[in-house]
Amino acid sequence: MLVRILQSIIFGLFSGSLYGIIGLGLSLIYRTTGVMNFAHGNSGMIGVFVGWTILALTKNLFLSIFLGLIFGAILGIFMDKILMKKVKGLSHSSMLIITLGVLLIFEGIALIIWGTQPLLFKDIFSFPPKLIYLPQKLNPNNFPLIIPTNDFANFLVAVSLSILIILFSRLTKPGLALIARSEDEIGAKVVGINVNFADSLAWALGISTAVFAGFLVAPKTTVNPIMLVNFQLYGFTAAVFGGFSSFIGAFAGGLILGVLEKIVILVLDQLFTKLGISTINSVDLQLSIILLIIIITLIIKPTGIFGAKFKGKV
Amino acid sequence: MILEINKFSVSYGKIEAVKSVTLSLKEKEVVTVIGVNGAGKSSLLYGISGIVEAKGMIFYQEKDISKLPYNKRVKNGMILCPEGRRIFPSLAVEENLKLGSFSRGNAKKQMKIVFDLFPKLYERKKQIAGYLSGGEQQMLAIGRALMGDPKLLMLDEPSLGLAPIIVDQVYVALAELKKLGISILLIEQNAYQALSFADRAYILENGKVVVEGESKKLLNEDSVRKAYLGI
Numbered sequence: 001m002l003v004r005i006l007q008s009i010i011f012g013l014f015s016g017s018l019y020g021i022i023g024l025g026l027s028l029i030y031r032t033t034g035v036m037n038f039a040h041g042n043s044g045m046i047g048v049f050v051g052w053t054i055l056a057l058t059k060n061l062f063l064s065i066f067l068g069l070i071f072g073a074i075l076g077i078f079m080d081k082i083l084m085k086k087v088k089g090l091s092h093s094s095m096l097i098i099t100l101g102v103l104l105i106f107e108g109i110a111l112i113i114w115g116t117q118p119l120l121f122k123d124i125f126s127f128p129p130k131l132i133y134l135p136q137k138l139n140p141n142n143f144p145l146i147i148p149t150n151d152f153a154n155f156l157v158a159v160s161l162s163i164l165i166i167l168f169s170r171l172t173k174p175g176l177a178l179i180a181r182s183e184d185e186i187g188a189k190v191v192g193i194n195v196n197f198a199d200s201l202a203w204a205l206g207i208s209t210a211v212f213a214g215f216l217v218a219p220k221t222t223v224n225p226i227m228l229v230n231f232q233l234y235g236f237t238a239a240v241f242g243g244f245s246s247f248i249g250a251f252a253g254g255l256i257l258g259v260l261e262k263i264v265i266l267v268l269d270q271l272f273t274k275l276g277i278s279t280i281n282s283v284d285l286q287l288s289i290i291l292l293i294i295i296i297t298l299i300i301k302p303t304g305i306f307g308a309k310f311k312g313k314v
Numbered sequence: 315m316i317l318e319i320n321k322f323s324v325s326y327g328k329i330e331a332v333k334s335v336t337l338s339l340k341e342k343e344v345v346t347v348i349g350v351n352g353a354g355k356s357s358l359l360y361g362i363s364g365i366v367e368a369k370g371m372i373f374y375q376e377k378d379i380s381k382l383p384y385n386k387r388v389k390n391g392m393i394l395c396p397e398g399r400r401i402f403p404s405l406a407v408e409e410n411l412k413l414g415s416f417s418r419g420n421a422k423k424q425m426k427i428v429f430d431l432f433p434k435l436y437e438r439k440k441q442i443a444g445y446l447s448g449g450e451q452q453m454l455a456i457g458r459a460l461m462g463d464p465k466l467l468m469l470d471e472p473s474l475g476l477a478p479i480i481v482d483q484v485y486v487a488l489a490e491l492k493k494l495g496i497s498i499l500l501i502e503q504n505a506y507q508a509l510s511f512a513d514r515a516y517i518l519e520n521g522k523v524v525v526e527g528e529s530k531k532l533l534n535e536d537s538v539r540k541a542y543l544g545i
Contacts, residue, residue, distance in 0.1 A: 173416070176413060176416065177416070179402075179405070180402060180413050180416070183402035183403060183404060183405060184400050184401070184402055184403070186365065186396050186398075186400045187396070187400035187401060187402055189365050189384055189385075190363070190365075190388070190393065190394045190395070190396050190400065190459070191388065191413050191414055191416045191417065191458065191461075191462065192384075192385045192388030192389055192416055192417030192418070192462065193385065193416055193417075194383070194385045
């Protein structure tokens with residue numbers, strides 16, 4: 001049993017790190033510009049398709065990933081400068097509706113250009129999985145603990161990326177501009193921060209992280225128009241769960257969400273076996289569990305598990 | 315002249331909030347603009363600092379800055395302490411101040427000036443700004459503006475919503491700034507405070523300047539006393 005719990009935690013952290021970077025990107029855009037970007041996953045998907053095409057042409061994996069990320073940044077700037085230009089500052093809901101439209105358009109574009117056939121994407125890291133045997137005392141059945149090395153590498157990359165983004169926002173001038181802009185628009189303007197620049201930066205970084213997450217999952221999900229639809233939902237849950245108040249909260253929320261999800265699946269699995277239910281596979285309930293977690297979080301602690309540092313006027 | 319505006323107008327769509335205002339400020343001078351709610355005072359400051367679009371002529375240190383965006387104006391030392399304080403609520407006091415030096419000003423040097431002026435802020439430097447009291451937030455807002463080493467400091471109703479004793483404290487601090495040689499453009503509803511403090515004053519009504527003159531004289535003028543001081 002101990003092995004299964006540990007195994008769930010490990011798998012949970014690995015998938016959670018991906019939810020985390022999607023959540024981080026969403027939270028970056030939301031906190032800075034006030035827009036909940038519904039097209040987040042699909043923007044990432046378009047970026048991965050671009051990367052896939054470049055890979056097919058050049059056979060150079062790192063160049064394609066690099067150009068895919070650059071494409072994501074340009075796409076983000078395009079969304080900010082062109083699509084949001086007219087409605088910026090008017091209302092957040094019209095900006096939100098625009099992102100909903102973009103979600104559908106991107107899906108359509110991907111279908112027209114690349115078709116419905118799932119395309120394979122090369123593993124960024126490919127190593128054989130590692131097996132770890134715990135000492136006999138803790139592990140009477142002698143089941144191995146499986147560490148999928150590829151996922152572990154993805155996990156490390158995702159963690160480093162989020163640490164980099166957090167350091168960037170704390171230590172560099174453009175990063176501080178993002179923070180100030182997210183705290184108060186007029187306040188940012190009076191200290192001389194170019195708010196339009198901060199907005200574009202948030203979009204560029206945010207969409208790039210979505211593309212990045214897309215590259216990490218692409219070897220598993222294949223490259224297809226709906227590859228990141230569920231991930232966007234997971235990322236959104238991660239951000240809600242961690243509270244939109246901080247970038248680090250969104251990432252940590254992702255990790256906790258991943259672990260929680262796998263543990264719930266494990267518990268349900270045990271329960272179903274005890275009750276003799278064999279028609280439901282608990283893994284199929286993944287999406288329902290995630291949705292349930294959003295609802296429960298919003299009811300019990302709408303500011304997220306880490307809460308907001310400042311909850312409005314006292 | 316550090317600031318000169320001529321036929322200066324600010325509009326929001328079809329509503330003209332500031333109508334063809336002409337105003338000037340000498341080096342090291344303290345000028346106040348007083349007027350009731352909705353007279354266009356805040357719009358005037360937003361226009362001067364470039365945060366909202368304005369029409370008309372504007373010269374800063376004898377240079378035409380009408381085409382200069384707000385962030386460049388800050389960089390040149392025109393700093394606004396805006397209406398409603400607009401501090402960064404979930405950051406610590408110290409972080410708020412550091413952001414004040416985002417475009418100009420030596421953070422270390424300016425922070426010493428700010429802490430000398432407002433010792434309370436020093437005591438609270440690790441606290442989350444949103445939880446400060448109203449008076450402390452106002453001090454923080456003024457402190458943040460000072461962090462950018464202003465040549466022209468524009469203050470939008472620094473006494474709004476504060477207890478009289480705190481208002482006095484804020485004005486003591488402003489007097490110190492005057493001694494430091496900073497030119498101040500002060501906007502107030504609290505006409506008595508503003509007129510006693512400033513060298514010259516403009517009275518704004520419905521977006522237009524209706525009276526201008528030395529503030530000590532205005533303080534003694536019957537029409538002003540009746541309309542703005544309630545005496």
